[in-house]
Amino acid sequence: TFNGTWKVDRSENYEKFMEEMGINMVKRKLASHDNLKITLEQTGDKFHVKEVSTFRTLDINFTLGVTFDYALADGTELSGSWVMEGDMLKGTFTRKDNGKVLTTTRKIISDELVQSYSYEGVEAKRIFKRG
Numbered sequence: 001t002f003n004g005t006w007k008v009d010r011s012e013n014y015e016k017f018m019e020e021m022g023i024n025m026v027k028r029k030l031a032s033h034d035n036l037k038i039t040l041e042q043t044g045d046k047f048h049v050k051e052v053s054t055f056r057t058l059d060i061n062f063t064l065g066v067t068f069d070y071a072l073a074d075g076t077e078l079s080g081s082w083v084m085e086g087d088m089l090k091g092t093f094t095r096k097d098n099g100k101v102l103t104t105t106r107k108i109i110s111d112e113l114v115q116s117y118s119y120e121g122v123e124a125k126r127i128f129k130r131g
């Protein structure tokens with residue numbers, strides 16, 4: 001189960017990923033120390049996500065397979081959805097400003113929540129521990 005609170009522990013290639021997303025250096029530096037914490041609460045096919053970071057506190061509600069809007073901390077707007085594929089959450093989101101697609105997955109690997117991101121061929125990971 002994904003339920004619970006997860007604190008980012010480490011990231012892989014996240015700065016390169018943000019660069020590909022067009023995020024400037026100052027914001028990348030800040031974002032690499034964002035202390036991201038997410039609380040996931042699944043009820044059937046509905047999810048409640050609480051996102052807390054040095055940038056903001058945000059509540060997100062979505063239903064698996066149903067498109068919703070989400071904005072990144074820098075204001076970039078996305079639209080897309082999550083689906084469950086086996087034990088993995090798979091998200092496909094389209095940037096509203098340029099139409100390009102960002103895909104992301106969440107899976108539990110030995111007590112850690114691993115979130116992967118892919119955009120324009122650049123991949124990154126953020127790995128969370130229960131907190």
Ligand code: MYR
Pocket residue numbers: 017018021023049051060070072078091093102104117
């Ligand atoms: C959620 O489930 O947490 C809300 C929806 C998330 C949408 C996809 C998130 C992609 C985040 C990419 C961050 C990279 C910043 C350049």
